[in-house]
Amino acid sequence: MIHTDTEKAILQAAKTVFYKKGLAAARMQEIADEANINKAMLHYYFRSKEKLFGAVFLQAFGELAPFLNSIFNSDKPVFEKIREFVDGYITFVVDNPYLPTFIIQEMNINPQFGETFFRNHVTPDPSKFEEQIAREIEHGNIRPIDPKQLVLNLISLTAFPFVGKGLVIGILDLDEIAFKTLMEERKKLIPEMIINTIKVQ
Amino acid sequence: MIHTDTEKAILQAAKTVFYKKGLAAARMQEIADEANINKAMLHYYFRSKEKLFGAVFLQAFGELAPFLNSIFNSDKPVFEKIREFVDGYITFVVDNPYLPTFIIQEMNINPQFGETFFRNHVTPDPSKFEEQIAREIEHGNIRPIDPKQLVLNLISLTAFPFVGKGLVIGILDLDEIAFKTLMEERKKLIPEMIINTIKVQ
DNA sequence: ATATTTATTAACCATTTGGTTAAATTTACT
DNA sequence: AGTAAATTTAACCAAATGGTTAATAAATAT
Numbered sequence: 001m002i003h004t005d006t007e008k009a010i011l012q013a014a015k016t017v018f019y020k021k022g023l024a025a026a027r028m029q030e031i032a033d034e035a036n037i038n039k040a041m042l043h044y045y046f047r048s049k050e051k052l053f054g055a056v057f058l059q060a061f062g063e064l065a066p067f068l069n070s071i072f073n074s075d076k077p078v079f080e081k082i083r084e085f086v087d088g089y090i091t092f093v094v095d096n097p098y099l100p101t102f103i104i105q106e107m108n109i110n111p112q113f114g115e116t117f118f119r120n121h122v123t124p125d126p127s128k129f130e131e132q133i134a135r136e137i138e139h140g141n142i143r144p145i146d147p148k149q150l151v152l153n154l155i156s157l158t159a160f161p162f163v164g165k166g167l168v169i170g171i172l173d174l175d176e177i178a179f180k181t182l183m184e185e186r187k188k189l190i191p192e193m194i195i196n197t198i199k200v201q
Numbered sequence: 202m203i204h205t206d207t208e209k210a211i212l213q214a215a216k217t218v219f220y221k222k223g224l225a226a227a228r229m230q231e232i233a234d235e236a237n238i239n240k241a242m243l244h245y246y247f248r249s250k251e252k253l254f255g256a257v258f259l260q261a262f263g264e265l266a267p268f269l270n271s272i273f274n275s276d277k278p279v280f281e282k283i284r285e286f287v288d289g290y291i292t293f294v295v296d297n298p299y300l301p302t303f304i305i306q307e308m309n310i311n312p313q314f315g316e317t318f319f320r321n322h323v324t325p326d327p328s329k330f331e332e333q334i335a336r337e338i339e340h341g342n343i344r345p346i347d348p349k350q351l352v353l354n355l356i357s358l359t360a361f362p363f364v365g366k367g368l369v370i371g372i373l374d375l376d377e378i379a380f381k382t383l384m385e386e387r388k389k390l391i392p393e394m395i396i397n398t399i400k401v402q
Numbered sequence: 403a404t405a406t407t408t409a410t411t412a413a414c415c416a417t418t419t420g421g422t423t424a425a426a427t428t429t430a431c432t
Numbered sequence: 433a434g435t436a437a438a439t440t441t442a443a444c445c446a447a448a449t450g451g452t453t454a455a456t457a458a459a460t461a462t
Contacts (some may be wrong), residue, residue, distance in 0.1 A: 004409090006409080006410090009375075012240070021225070022223070022225065022310060024222070024223065024225035024226035025224075025225035025310065027448090027449075027450090028449075028450060028451085028458090029448095029449080029450095031371060033202075037411095038411050038412080039410070039411095039450090039451090040410075040412085040451085040452080041409080041410070041411090042450095042451095043450085043451060043452080044409075046412080047451095048450080048451080049281075049449095049450065049451090071274060096412080101309050104364065104365045104367065104368050105309070105370050107304055108222075108302050108306070108364075108365075108366065108367050109222060109223060109226065111367050114367045114368070114371060115371070117371075118371040120271045122373070123371060124372050125239075125372070126372060126373070127374070130315060133405060144385070145211075146385065147389075148373050148375075149383065149386065149387070149390055150374075151373065152361075152362060152369065152373065152383070152387075153358060153394065154362070155365075155369070155372070156358050156361035156362060157354060157357050157358060159361060160356070160357035160360060160361035160363065160364070160365075161353060161357060161363070163305065163309075163364060164308075164309075164356075164360065164361075164364060165309065166305065166308030166312050166315045167304060167305050167308050167315070168308050168353065168356070170315060170316070170319040170324060171324070171325050171326070171327060171356070172306070172327070172349050172352065172353065173328070174349075182347075182349065182350065182353070182394075185347070185350065186350070186353075189346075189350055190353030193354065193394075193398050196398055197394050197397055197398065198399070199375050205439090207439080214456090228418090228419075228420090229419075229420060229421085230418095230419080230420095238440080238441095239440060239441050239442080240420090240421090241421085241422080241423090241440075241441070241442085242439085243420095243421095244420085244421060245439075245440080248421095249420080249421080250419095250420065250421090288455070377433090390414080
């Protein structure tokens, strides 16, 4: 796994272009230009467009999955994990705005690719967190809820505004600043909402 | 606005292909094959790929926007609107699984297209609903919350699982049936959760 | 220094793709 | 029926695109 400067430059450029345009709309020449190198180098290092895309996709997950798993799998209490997830995710995505959309987009366009990927790589895995939730419910520490639904609520509330940003801005009539303000507020709002739903009165 | 059979067949085929693959990955020949007609007909009726795409996009919004607006703008109470939105949306999307993803995807890839579109067409508009929420808060009937955040929560919880379906299935380790079951459960779960957050104790 | 491997480039290639055209067929009109 | 208009088709075209190649330059090893 040697990474020469050129290889790194290619990956960085490919990331930029693929994130913004997706696999189909991205052009090899555009990636080469972005990396300031000859187009043939892309094939020299990555063989094909699909392979290059695969490398970018892998790296995208490589940035996100360990981060999410470190939260899911820590030994902290449920409420704290919820707060960490929301705050961490929003902070992360504000700095990497194209990443979640990119992942979701390509997994939808090519579901088979997504399935294979999940089978063969380290991906976000909340199963331990789900077990923890189930345990807390059994102990009567939080109100009954399907752990999968809880995790889905958490991800939905946190990720959707970024994934559907264009639509959200249009529907709620926001500008860039108002959007960012709203997202910052959500760091508090989402955990409060979820915790309020599951905490025993 | 005459629609011959051929024109209808083209639109239907274009819908199928564009929904599944997006603008960039869709092929004019594939649309022609899907419609069982000659490729030249696509240009005869719609001039260019972009124009055809525009027509499909317009129709997509035309299906969704009035439906959502009829809920947002009715004279029913807030809680009921929340229930109607969730139930209606999920029912709708189960029958039209590609539609929301399609809209969000293309608005993200080409934000300018999205902006122009929102300025020139009938789109989902929750502003009246937001005012209604603000009024209910003033009257002390529901707990204080930014109406935009409430609407965003509603849309996020309802739409995200479909938009990010590939990822959700992967992360939560679901199959098609488990996914559908989860979605059906959400028709109850989401309204309960949101209403629980805003109802005065 | 010289040979050998590695990296880089410019030119090239085959295929695909959106789009056109001119002829043929069907429909509508008188 | 005869004619003009609209519809449909097959063949074609230019541009774009992913990918290759052969020659060159740079680095590495002997």
